[in-house]
Amino acid sequence: MANVIGGLATSHVPSIGGAIAKGLQQDPYWKPFFDAFDSIHAFLEREKPDVAVVIYNDHGLSHFLDKMPTFAIGAAEEYKNADEGWGIPVLPAFPGHAALSWHIIESLVNDEFDITSCQEHLVDHAFSLPLKLMYPDAKWPVRTVPITINSVQHPLPSALRCWKLGQAIGRALESWPGAEKIVVLGTGGLSHQLDGTRAGFINKDFDLLCLDKIVNDPVALTKYSNKEIIELAGSQGVELMCWIAMRGALQGRVSQLHSTYHVPISNTGGAVLLLENAPRAQAMAAE
Numbered sequence: 001m002a003n004v005i006g007g008l009a010t011s012h013v014p015s016i017g018g019a020i021a022k023g024l025q026q027d028p029y030w031k032p033f034f035d036a037f038d039s040i041h042a043f044l045e046r047e048k049p050d051v052a053v054v055i056y057n058d059h060g061l062s063h064f065l066d067k068m069p070t071f072a073i074g075a076a077e078e079y080k081n082a083d084e085g086w087g088i089p090v091l092p093a094f095p096g097h098a099a100l101s102w103h104i105i106e107s108l109v110n111d112e113f114d115i116t117s118c119q120e121h122l123v124d125h126a127f128s129l130p131l132k133l134m135y136p137d138a139k140w141p142v143r144t145v146p147i148t149i150n151s152v153q154h155p156l157p158s159a160l161r162c163w164k165l166g167q168a169i170g171r172a173l174e175s176w177p178g179a180e181k182i183v184v185l186g187t188g189g190l191s192h193q194l195d196g197t198r199a200g201f202i203n204k205d206f207d208l209l210c211l212d213k214i215v216n217d218p219v220a221l222t223k224y225s226n227k228e229i230i231e232l233a234g235s236q237g238v239e240l241m242c243w244i245a246m247r248g249a250l251q252g253r254v255s256q257l258h259s260t261y262h263v264p265i266s267n268t269g270g271a272v273l274l275l276e277n278a279p280r281a282q283a284m285a286a287e
C-alpha cells in the first residue's frame with residue numbers, strides 16, 4: 001500500500017521564478033516567502049518522498065480555451081516545461097510515473113469522475129515552480145503525476161466537487177499496491193485578481209480563514225459557491241480549488257507542520273502550508 005505522507009500547498013506566482021533566477025531570496029520583499037521553504041526542505045530531507053502528485057491549474061500551456069478539460073491527468077514518463085511568456089527560465093523536464101497515473105485515472109473513472117488522460121502534457125509554472133521551491137537544485141528526486149483542475153474557463157467545478165475529487169484521489173493512492181512515499185501538492189492562490197476593475201484585489205481576512213479551514217475544517221470551504229469565492233478571493237482566487245482537492249486526498253490524521261502568509265507576492269496573497277498525514281491504517285492503529 002502506498003504511503004501518503006503529507007500535503008504541501010503553495011502559491012505559484014510566476015515572478016517566484018524570476019526572483020529565483022535573480023537570486024532575490026533574501027530580499028525583504030521575498031524573504032518571508034522563501035524562508036517558509038526551510039521547513040519544507042527539512043520535511044523532504046527527513047521523509048524523502050518518492051512521488052509528488054501535483055494538483056494545479058493549467059493557465060493555457062497544455063489546455064487552451066478551445067478544448068478545456070474540467071479535470072485532466074498526465075499519464076506519461078516525462079513532462080516538459082516550456083516558455084509561457086513570463087520571462088522566467090524553463091526548468092528541466094520532470095520524471096513521470098505513468099503506471100501510477102493510469103491507476104489513479106482508472107480508480108477515478110470507476111468513482112464516477114470523467115477524466116481527460118494526457119499522454120503528452122506540458123507542465124506550466126503552477127507545476128514547475130512549486131517543484132523548484134521544493135528542490136532548488138532542480139535535480140528532481142521524485143516521480144510526478146500532474147492533475148489539473150480547470151480554473152480558467154467557466155463553468156468551473158465547484159469547491160464541493162473538487163473536495164470529492166481530492167477524496168477520490170486519496171482513495172486511489174491508498175489502493176496503489178506500490179510502496180512509494182507520496183506527497184500531494186495543491187498549488188495556486190490564495191486571493192488574487194489579475195484583470196478587470198478589481199485587478200490587484202487581495203483579501204487577507206479570507207486568506208487567513210482559508211489557511212485555518214484547510215487544516216481544521218476543510219468541509220466548511222465546500223459550502224462556498226464559485227460566485228462567492230470569486231467575490232471573496234478574486235477571479236483567480238478560485239485556484240483555492242487545488243488546495244481543497246489536495247486536502248481531500250489526505251485521508252488519515254492530518255497535522256499542520258508549517259504555515260506562512262506573506263502579502264503581496266506580485267498581485268497575490270502568498271501562502272505556504274505543510275501538512276503531515278498519518279495514513280489511515282496507522283492513524284487507526286494509534287487510536
Ligand code: DHB
Nearest residue numbers: 012013014265266267268
Ligand atoms: C500571478 C498569480 C498567479 O497565480 C498566476 O498564475 C499568474 C500571475 C500574479 O500574482 O502575478
Ligand code: FE
Nearest residue numbers: 012126188239
Ligand atoms: Fe495561477
